[in-house]
Amino acid sequence: MSDFIGRFARLREAGDCAAIIEAIPYARLMGVEFCEDEDGHLLFRLPFNPRNVGNTRLPALHGGLIGGFLENAALIHLMWNRESQEAPKIVDFSLDYLRPGKPQTLFARCEITKQGKRVAHVLIEAWQDDPARPVAVARAHFLLSTD
Amino acid sequence: MTPAPVNPAVLEAMSALFVSLPHCETLGFQYLGTDGRKPVLKVEWREALVGNPGNGVVHGGIITSLVDTTSAIAVTAQLPDFETIATLDLRIDYLKAATPGRAIFCRAECYRLATQIAFTRAVCYHDRPEEPIAHGVATFMRESSPIPMLEGGAA
Numbered sequence: 116m117s118d119f120i121g122r123f124a125r126l127r128e129a130g131d132c133a134a135i136i137e138a139i140p141y142a143r144l145m146g147v148e149f150c151e152d153e154d155g156h157l158l159f160r161l162p163f164n165p166r167n168v169g170n171t172r173l174p175a176l177h178g179g180l181i182g183g184f185l186e187n188a189a190l191i192h193l194m195w196n197r198e199s200q201e202a203p204k205i206v207d208f209s210l211d212y213l214r215p216g217k218p219q220t221l222f223a224r225c226e227i228t229k230q231g232k233r234v235a236h237v238l239i240e241a242w243q244d245d246p247a248r249p250v251a252v253a254r255a256h257f258l259l260s261t262d
Numbered sequence: 263m264t265p266a267p268v269n270p271a272v273l274e275a276m277s278a279l280f281v282s283l284p285h286c287e288t289l290g291f292q293y294l295g296t297d298g299r300k301p302v303l304k305v306e307w308r309e310a311l312v313g314n315p316g317n318g319v320v321h322g323g324i325i326t327s328l329v330d331t332t333s334a335i336a337v338t339a340q341l342p343d344f345e346t347i348a349t350l351d352l353r354i355d356y357l358k359a360a361t362p363g364r365a366i367f368c369r370a371e372c373y374r375l376a377t378q379i380a381f382t383r384a385v386c387y388h389d390r391p392e393e394p395i396a397h398g399v400a401t402f403m404r405e406s407s408p409i410p411m412l413e414g415g416a417a
Contacts, residue, residue, distance in 0.1 A: 119316030140312040141321035144288070168284040170348075172409050177285035178349040179330040183323020187313070202314060205322050209353040 176216030192225035203257035264298030276338035318362030329398035333382035348406035
């Protein structure tokens with residue numbers, strides 16, 4: 116078991132979401148936050164930070180940054196919802212940009228569409244003012260076992 | 263013979279702009295130049311970009327931003343004049359894990375510039391494009407905004 120998986124499991128048991136982000140350097144650099152609601156669903160947040168801008172004239176969040184935020188959300192969501200000795204490995208990631216990311220908080224939720232023995236499929240949706248008006252939707256495949 | 267950029271002034275200004283955007287500067291993207299119409303970017307490995315603290319592998323999001331940015335520059339190598347573009351969709355295949363501690367390069371090309379959409383493909387690698395660690399395809403909307411990307415209205 117890698118140290119990270121063990122640490123992740125301990126922090127999840129403690130409900131310490133902030134410490135999980137703290138353990139993932141790039142998630143910390145982006146400024147990601149997340150929490151678990153009463154129903155046990157994870158809500159991811161990316162408060163606006165000028166560092167994350169990709170169009171200074173509009174201004175708008177960088178498309179790559181939005182991708183990184185969603186991919187990171189999918190990985191945490193998957194690790195939070197399964198017991199494993201191995202970290203899932205991303206196989207591919209597909210992202211559709213629907214609206215510009217305005218300079219304000221970006222939210223995301225994930226759904227595990229399918230979890231097989233070897234591969235998991237995760238859907239991710241991001242929005243700002245209104246969940247019915249998504250900024251981006253994405254899906255990712257993760258390899259669950261390296262055996 | 264490798265074709266030259268359609269408008270070198272557009273490529274020069276837009277490549278400089280794209281790597282200087284706050285997010286790209288935060289990640290430390292460097293523009294190494296353009297071979298014909300295929301730009302190459304580089305990002306050095308550093309601890310802040312890691313996604314898996316267990317093994318030091320760079321976060322997939324860095325690859326996404328690198329592919330997005332290099333592909334956008336590849337589009338500008340095909341543009342006759344300044345215009346604002348925006349990513350419409352993007353797909354990354356992670357072919358193998360990046361090696362911790364090593365710089366990652368990305369080379370992209372815009373293989374079709376249609377009236378409204380630009381189509382791109384890109385590879386990320388350590389040593390040679392023939393040994394890719396990731397492959398990315400993307401589409402961009404042309405003239406996505408009336409607001410020019412460059413100050414002063416040049417773009």
